[in-house]
Structure formats: structure tokens, C-alpha cells
Amino acid sequence: MRGKGNFELVKAYLDDMDMAITEEDVENELVVVDNEDEGIKSMIIDCEEPIVIIEQLIMKVRPDDADFFKRLLQMNRELVHGAFVLDETGEMLLFRDTLQLENLDYNELEGSVKSLSLAMSEYGAELLTHAAV
Secondary structure (H helix, E strand, O other): OOHHHHHHHHHHHHHHHOEEEEEEEEEOEEEEEHHHHOEEEEEEEEEEOOEOOOOOOOEEEEEHHHHHHHHHHHHHHHHHHHEEEEEOOOOOEEEEEEEEOOOHHHHHHHHHHHHHHHHHHHHHHHHHHOOOO
């Protein structure tokens, strides 16, 4: 798989997972997807050869909450795929995973997406207690 073929394959996998593509940038090989049944809203799937980047904005956080950041690292240890990360400002919490495009298969992509769903069902309530207002 190379180039546009990777992007088309990723889109086919997303379609098979019942992910609704709400935005698409063909030139940059990027889509935004939703699947509310899985708790996915505006998840970005970005094919950046040689990887695919998966990001989901979770919430705005208080940048001075050291105990919460320690807890995030503990949560990351339990995640099957991906991790909770902060954006460059340190104010936005995201879920992020990266996968190799060259050998990407359906199960691998699905595992990353399902990892977010599982993490949110397990930690969602706890995360919300640390959201910035």
C-alpha cells in the first residue's frame, strides 16, 4: 500500500466500523469521523505517510493540576492502545494513537478506536471532574 491507496483503505475500514465521515480533506489525507454509539465525536484520522494519526479531543483541563496529570499517566498504563496526551498549550486533553500505514489492517485500526471507547467508559466520569470550566 502506498499513498492514496492507504487513505482509501483507511476510509474503507472506517466505513466498515460504521464511522460517519463528517469532514474530509483529500489533499491532506485527513478525515473527521463520528460514531456516537462508541462515544466518538469529531475524531481526526490523519494519514501522514508512514503513519496514521488518530486524535480525539476530550476536554479542556486546568494546566496547573499536577495530581491530575499524574493520574493521567496512571490511566495511560491501563490503556490497550493509544494514550491521553496534552496539546502544545497544555490546556486540551486528547486521546492519541499512531499506527504504521504500511501493514495496517482492520483489526489494528478498530482496536485503536475501541480503546478510546473503553477508556471513556472506564475513566470518563473521573476525567470530567478535572475539566476546566
